[in-house]
Amino acid sequence: MRVVLAEDSVLLRAGLTKLLNDGGFEVVAAVPDAQQLLTAVDEHRPDVAVIDVRMPPTHTDEGIRAALVIRRQHPSIAVCVLSQYAEERYATDLLSLGTSGVGYLLKDRVAHVSDFLDALRRIAAGGTALDPEVVAQLLVRRTENPMQRLTARERAVLQLMAEGRSNTGVTEVLDVSHSAVEKYVTNIFAKLDLPPTDTDHRRVLAVLKYLGT
Structure with a gap:
């Protein structure tokens, strides 16, 4: 299963790359910003894109906006967004384009390696994976x-x-x-x-x- 990874932290990007490769995925590109992410997705057409919400230059919503572009331009590519915090508005934006092949997980969940890899496989297979904290926010909105x-x-x-x-x-x-x-x-x-x-x-x-x- 081929993955494009976008994460601006060098250490986390390297760690996620190793985690994914060791877990049976093939990381075909690991990039630090949204523009390089979109270029890599166009070039490699991966099965799934794993995307940090906040990336250069403003470190606000570059990742989620890139994820929305991918969802519109490449609907067959699954998208998994990783965030430091549960941000309901970003999850709602992402899900507004469809509920198949999409995930919104907190970075803390990556520490639970087997759960993270299982969630990513579910997303890549066309399913949905939402972090419990995100779900709680959506339910009480x-x-x-x-x-x-x-x-x-x-x-x-x-x-x-x-x-x-x-x-x-x-x-x-x-x-x-x-x-x-x-x-x-x-x-x-x-x-x-x-x-x-x-x-x-x-x-x-x-x-x-x-x-x-």
Whole structure:
């Protein structure tokens, strides 16, 4: 699986490159800024781009803006954004262009190597991976109307769903039966006015429905 990495810190860039290569990925380019990132993506057409949110010259939102460009120009390339902080507005911008092949993770999560690599594989395969802190911010952004219909347990299930957990994963975290999780998920879809569909993203749409995306 081919990766383009964009990170302005020399040490972190080198560390991530080694981590990814050791984890079975192939880092085809590792660059320090957004412009070189876009050039590398055009040249290498990787499976996934791993991008720091804040890069030169202003160290504000260069990474997220580059990620949005990649999402528009190369929709088949998965994007995983790494941030020092959970910034809900950046996550919302990123998800507004679609929920397939996208991730927003905090840099602290990289320390949990196996979890990070699993999340990256899920993203590259077309899935979604959102940091729990980001999900929490998205869930509380709007507290009115349909979200208020959910019970505390349903909200807990919804948060795990948005993190990319399968029903089996939810049962393991919450220590409940598989049938109970299925019932919670069905209730969530009903309460958030999400009718049955053949698409694969109702789980993420349940989080995004009232976030204006």
